[in-house]
Structure formats: structure tokens, C-alpha cells
Amino acid sequence: MTKPSLTPGDLKRRDVLIRLASVCAGGVGLSYAAQTLKPGGRPGEQKSGKVFPNLAKQASNVTRISLISRSSQFELVKAEAGWVLPQSDFHPVANNTLSGLIKALTDVRYVRTLPPPTQLDAQVSQIAPLKGGDGVLISLETKDTAQVATVTLARRGEMTLAQLKGDEALYEISTVDWPPLDSPKAWLDLPKFDIAPERIATVELIRPKQNRLDIVRRPDGGFAPVGGTPSPIVTDIALILSRLEPQAVMAATKLRGAPAFSHSTSLKSGLIITLDGFESAGRFWVKVRTDTSKAASPEEGERWTTQTSSWAYAIPPSFWTQLMTPTLSLLQASP
Template identity: 55%
Template sequence: MTGMGSTTGDLKRRDIVLRLGAITLLGIGLSLGAHLSRSGAGPGQSKSGKLFPKLARDLSKVSRIQILGPSNQFELVKVSGKWVMPRADSYDIAEAPLRRLLKAVSDLRYIRALPPPTQQDAAASDIDPRTGGDGVWLSLETETRDKLATLILARRGDRTLVLVSDDSTFYEVTSADWPSLTSARAWLDLPQFDIPPERIATISLTRPRQGPIDIVRRPDGGFAPVGGRANASITDIALVLTRLAFQDARRESRLIGPASFRHETSLKSGLIIALEGYEADGQFWVKVAVDARKAATDQEGQRLAEATRGWAYQVPPKLGTLLSTPTALLLQAGP
């Protein structure tokens, strides 16, 4: 009987082996299914879904954002509940681009997974900016530096591609409302004057070892230097506050030495706004001084003073050069 059939022990051992095999296959199936649920059930197949499905509930944990592009690198850090940029001496971040970025990443949906990079026109080495690629690397982290989402974005024609750090698969994703990822300036909450030309009364420009220039409004509404004729340079100097867009920020204590120029604008309301210019690190920077003692109302002066107190701002090179031009050349400039 023993040689012609299985014993009870043999049957039990076979049953255990079959059960273990089923459990192993189930585990492999679950693992594969979890991957395919994000990768669109295989390269090239269409199936949409969120790239970071858990991020929406963890947005409050995001405390550090790193952005690295082909020509720019900066990070945003949450300190005591306030977002700042360390590279700009911890200057405040504007809320609008931050909201747009967090929403764009948390809502990011893939259309399909693409074939391996070796078969695509966008290999990993072509988009990773850390190795000379043209993409943008993003990392969202917690206060303890745990990564909540890390990805590389790149454009290929009319497609947006994403390479997720923990996955070698490329994903084609839907369009999103991204803030600027290549300009640190776009993230700073820099002050704006928004002063229309008709509010300006007089302007003065003083520099060391140069004669001062006093500019007044002409009857026709234009501007001219006292005792001289109007020209394009004088008009540009008169309208500085109407066109000024700051480029960067730093603590004003980092600017040392005497100012290279002082540009002072008196508004018809009596408010005086002065820009004290300095050259540092090959750039022009200004400190802002607000005098509201003769102003009809001090609300505007208080707002500007609070926004600029303790800070210096980078101005465009063209403006710095204009305000540093010798007086004789400015007064002799053609019409």
C-alpha cells in the first residue's frame, strides 16, 4: 500500500507547499498592482491618476521646498509659520506662487507611463539639471527633511514629462498652473510703489563730488532740471518711482560705506520717498527712506516704511548706471 499511493504525511506537506505558493503569488500580484496603478498599467498605456495621491493630506507638513533648474537654484523654508528665502537673508516669500506650487504638485496627474528612457527622446540625463539636463528638480520636505514629493519636470514639445525620484519611469502629465521655477525674484514679496506720474511734484538727485540736479514739473506736465532743458535722461530720472521693479533683497546692514547716490521724490501729497544707492557684488542696491512729516496723510508712508524697514533692494543695472552718470552728462543729454 505504501508504494502505490501517498501517505497522510505526504498530503499534508503538499498542501502546505501549495498554500505557501499561493501566498507568494498573491504578494507579487499586490506589489505589481500597486506599481501599475500609478504607471497606467504598463508603459505607453493610457490611464490617469495622481502622481502623489497622499500629498494633499500632508501639505501642512511641507516645511522646505528646493528648486533646482539649469541656471538657478534656491530653496524656500518655513520658519515659525512664515515662509522665507534663505538666499535673500530670509526675506518673506509671496503667498501666491507658493499656493500655486503646492496645488500644482498635489494635483499633478499623469496621463500615461512612457517606455524606458533609452527608447525615448528624453533620457534621464537629458532632463536632470543636476547632470546638465534642462529640466527642473523639485523636492518638498518636512521640517525633519523627510521627503514628501521629489520630481523632475521637463517640456518636450507640447508634452510635460515627469521623472519621479523613486521610480525610473517617465510619466506624461496633465498641464498645471506652475509659478516661475527659474526665477528666485518671482518668489519674493518685494514692495511696489505704484505711483502714477501725475502725483510727482519735484525730484532731486545728489552724488558725491557731483553737482546736484533738481527737477521740477513743467506747465505741460513734463519735467525739466532747474535752469536747464528737458531731455530723455531727465525724464527717466523724474519717473523712477513710477517704473521701478526691484530684483532682489538683502539686509541693509550688509551695505557698508557711503551711498553713491540719493534720489529723492516729493509727491504732491507731501510724502517724500528717497532711494540711497550702493554698489555691492557688481550690482546696484538701494535703501528706501520714507519721510511723511509733511504728508497730508501718513497711511501710505507708514505702509511703505514698514514694508522696507531694514532691507535693501537690488535695482536693474540700467537704472543704477543712469543715477550714477555725472551731472554734466545728464544735463547735456540730447532731447
């Protein structure tokens, strides 16, 4: 059968249809490629912008923050006088650490949705601590227990992963400055015993059944025991206050009885700061006392009293060993 010949008009219409078909096919291909090349791989899973866009407005309503990891579990609670840590006898929380967490949660943004894990990498992708993962679960609640923000965070190299409540997907999120999330101590507003060594004039160490040890500053700036020879251990005892970093804190009322030692540091300004030592529950603690009666500027001592008078602070065992060394051994210690 002979094919009918095409007129010039037919040829023109055919060319137009071919071009339209090509454009449509290209559009479909581009659309498919755009979906398959999106980070995360699944259309509909993509999220963008801030992870908690309303947190800035809701932060003032938060009254409880819980942090759970494989190694620790603790809460921060908003009391009348400010935020406290209940498990440390309601000791005040450091404001800068708390504000750092709120800022980080407010600023963090989605980067991409991660593909679902395979059986081979499921263990690596598990971040929920309640399921054995290595992440930290953070939950912010209001007074009526309404959850303002809940997220589990974990690190994978330079990448930060997040998993939201009720969402099995994992997201990569932007890098922000997170405070320490799995250490209760990092949240406490502990005193900084950073008394400069050059401010120390004399040190007195009193222990039951031991002679008193007096330590004085030498002309060269070092320290020596009265009636004995200079030695490293005596210098260490003289500088205890300037090197003390509390390991933990509890209410001072829990420590009863007479102290095992009293270590008094007299500053050149006349202020005297005394550490009274106690042993309790296998740890070593000190209470802090200040004497401003001879201080040129009593304001410093008053600040110490306000911050420390209700609390006892855990000290390292090495400090306790030094402070319990017999007086005769300290006087005869080798230079």
C-alpha cells in the first residue's frame, strides 16, 4: 500500500510535536533526577530551616530539662531562685551553660535527611540511648509537662546527627556550639578556687593528734614549713587552695562531726579562707569558711561566704593524702 505523501503543513506540525515530546520527556527526567539526587533519597522526607523554629518564643516557659545518655541521666529544674540540679542537692546551675543549650537548640538547622540504614550499618546508626545508642536525649518541658523540644543528638566524625520524637528518620544538622551534654558536673555553678599563689602569705594546717604545721613564704617566693626544710609536698599543701577544682558538690549539712583537718590560707590582703576536711561515703569533702575580720577589703570574703557556706565540695584523693601526711614527716621531707 502506498503511504500518503505529507504536505508542507503536515511536516511542520510533525516537527512541533516532536519538539514538544522532547521537552516533556526532558522535564520528566529532570524531575526524577531532582528527587533521586536530593540528599536523603526519599521525596517527602526532606526538611529545611530551623529544627525548632518556635523555641525562641517558648524558651521562657520551660521549667524542666532532662538529659539522658548511656553514661548518665539527670534533670535541670527551674526553681524560684533559678535553675538547680536536683541530684546534687538542688545546687544552682551555671547560667552560661544553660543559655548555651537554649541558644544551640534555637540556632540548629537541618542539613539533610539521611538514607534509611541497612542491616550492616543499623548498629552504627542507632543513636537513641534508651535503645542502647550512643546519643544524648534532650527534652525541654513546661510546668504542665508539655514538651517544647525533644531531640536525640550524636556525633559521627565531623557530622552531627539528630532524631526527633516520633520520627524514625535520621537528620544531619548544622554545627553549633553545644555545651557538655553527658556530665552533670559541667552544669553546676561551682566556685573557682583560683587564688593566685603570689597572693598567699601563710598557711596553717591543723589535725587531731598532730602538731600544727605552719607554712610561710620564703624570700624567693617559695614556701617552707616553720621548723623544717622546704620540700615539694609542703609547697603543694601551701598551694592547695589555688589548685582546688571541686569534683562534686552536696549540701554541707550532710557532713557531721569534727573535721579530719583544717587548712587555713591567709592572703596578703588579710582574708583567711579555711577548708575543713571530711570523709563520707568513700569520698573526700571540704567545707569552706572565710574570716574577714582582718581583711582590707571584706567584699571578697563575703562573696566566698555567699557562694560556699551551704555546700561541701569533693576533692581529689591525692589532696587528701597530702593533707593527712603526719606533721613530723612533712617537717623532715626531702627537698
